[in-house]
Amino acid sequence: MTKVNTSKEKSVVLTFDDGPSKILPSILDCLREENVPAIFFWQSRLLYDKRPWKRVLEEGHQIGTHSSKHVNLVNLPYENQLKDIKQSVEQIEGITGQPVKFFRPPFGQYNDDTIQIAHELDLKPVLWRISSMDWELKGNPGLIINNVVENLEDGAIILLHELSQTLEILPDLIEGIREQGYQFTLL
Template structure:
């Protein structure tokens, strides 16, 4: 279960390094058909992001090279997006390790970050991440973009009204997220924040 008080997970960039007026955008559940549109916006706005991918959705024809070339980071989000707390140790290990292996095999790029599906984890998860040398990354601000398909303006409010120094923002590769992303970036910057990566 996602525990905001569990300090083993990075939920805010200030936990890594002082990041005055900086926040991080993260996108879960890709790579999807909306990835190119997201990348176009990020490129136009000159914003880096972290993408947490299900490895079952990644194949060589996906624009993964563009993601890396344009300065973004790819993290693992499990093999098939199963709730890890419902799996035994061996099944969890497979979901996590296979996702890392598949992403690294296709991209030839080392994966260092992991985020569990649904933000759910247990002690087995933590043991496996430690064994595999993965840095666990959560978030401290959820956009709730997946529940605001018909009211995308709420996505912007959910983020902009709650950000603070070092916030890690949870977004998804969804159509409604694409539609509000330029506005979201602009409003974050209007509040004096820089969009960056974890250091």
């Protein structure tokens, strides 16, 4: 899935990968202030009980898995992929008490085994339509905004990361998306 079908016209989905990170509370502050929902794809090895996962759910966001160890799954045999993805789902569900429904493979890389495992575990694979390239543009935050705003389309899933440069531009990014007539939705 790279786009979401919604009854809301001109809607996009903000997604954040590679957390939960130390800046998650600040990202949540911004999203709450702007009244924007998001989905967070987390590496389960970074999730422990003291992370603000309850706040994520209480504020109406979604949590998906981004694997356990963030390895390129296509380089692993079926059994190792299954172990990593299943472990990630079990860890997230064990801490949050909520079922994990969405899966984003690390680096957006997958093969037939990855998709088969996702289906076996009742996970919906989610990629993205628009990449902000935020992980590469630490020194040029304006380009992060441009990468998104100049490529908007209805239903687009937008790839962001839990990074300081993303937090820095997040209010302006949200404003830029809204100025193009888009609203925010979930998966």
